[in-house]
Amino acid sequence: MSNDEETDAITRREAIVYGSGAAVSGLLAGCLSGGDSTDSSTPDESADGTETPAESEDGSGTRDGSETPEGTPTESAETYSVTMSPTGTVEFESPPETVFTRLTHHADMAFALGRGDTITAMHAPEYYDGLWNQFVERLPGVSLDWTGLYSSWQPSKEKLYSLDSDIHLADPAWITKQDKWGKDDIEEIGTNVSPWFGNSLSDRHAEPSEAYAGDYEYYTLWEQFEIVAEAFQEQERYSELAAVHEGLLSTIDEKLPAESKRPSAVMLASADLDEIYAYTLSNPGFLTSHTQPFGAKDAFDGEVPTNTVVDFETLLEADPDVILFLGGFEPGTDLGKRREAFRSDPVASKITAVQNDQMYPQGARYQGPILNLFQLEMTAKQLYPDQFGEWPSYESGPYPEIPEDEQLFDRQRVADAINGEI
Incomplete structure (x- = not known):
């Protein structure tokens, strides 16, 4: 990496400050080389009988009842903060530009927000690239290419350092539940690389690992999507897609026998x-x-x-x-x-x-x-x-x-x- 490239990377990474509960924060560390991304593993069907890894959808696409609404700007006009369980509050000075994901509900959210080509990792990328493109085929002028990404089903800390993503759109409670990761490992990556910001145990309202027990919140798919959109400052894209979703649910409600x-x-x-x-x-x-x-x-x-x-x-x-x-x-x-x-x-x-x-x-x-x-x-x-x-x-x-x-x-x-x- 050239000196200019390193300076650009550090400037970009300084724009994200991570906080959870006690608001751990600090300068997010540097830029490492990309590493290979040729893992072609297929989905683990033993986990639930389907790929790998909510409440019922109500079509509202909104969340309420909290004292500090998600996406509320901080006192500084240059920053904004977004809160999601279990990762807590993350403060941003600019939207993330590169995105680590593990499960496809998060990858699809990034894609929906126009960030499909910024993803650095996902589970079984060749498999899901093929599956998702069966549907993308029907969206005029839209393309998607997830081939060649790092397969992140069992991510290593070394690889996360190497990928150097601006945000880890993944659930640390899921990772500590499935892998040999402790909360100290999660905090190390969150401090030295970039924040965690995702929720996966809403998939079937599963219990979190002991490290995250007691304060885990479950979201519907579209509730979580709204919060992710705030993190990327893509509220307009979210609102447009949420309106389509709400219209579809309204049609379903009206015609159900x-x-x-x-x-x-x-x-x-x-x-x-x-x-x-x-x-x-x-x-x-x-x-x-x-x-x-x-x-x-x-x-x-x-x-x-x-x-x-x-x-x-x-x-x-x-x-x-x-x-x-x-x-x-x-x-x-x-x-x-x-x-x-x-x-x-x-x-x-x-x-x-x-x-x-x-x-x-x-x-x-x-x-x-x-x-x-x-x-x-x-x-x-x-x-x-x-x-x-x-x-x-x-x-x-x-x-x-x-x-x-x-x-x-x-x-x-x-x-x-x-x-x-x-």
């Missing part, structure tokens, strides 16, 4: 049929933010917990009206072959959803705002075709093209928000 006319459903995930994970659609957390609003009946009637391995006999006993295949949009997935495996099995073929050919693809549960919009639309059509229009026939490839008059949200408006053309 009575509870007595709603189908029973289950979401399934499996690399093969030897181990099938089943998920209910309304358990707490943002992992179900695309299914909660629809009020479909739990096919298991509460008898089988979410994220449980089931066999065909258990599925037949539950007899869902609709089956949603998690990962059905993965590049290379042959949804037709998966459906045929159910039809050809002597037990599975008796399931109502199989007999009526109501087996549909889903994308990912660790969704950010952009994927959430697409998944709300697809789930509406898959569960309630009479109210929201039929879901197109789909076996592989990008999200299907839906006629404009049958779309439940405006693609161009979303694309313009991502591109900053508001």
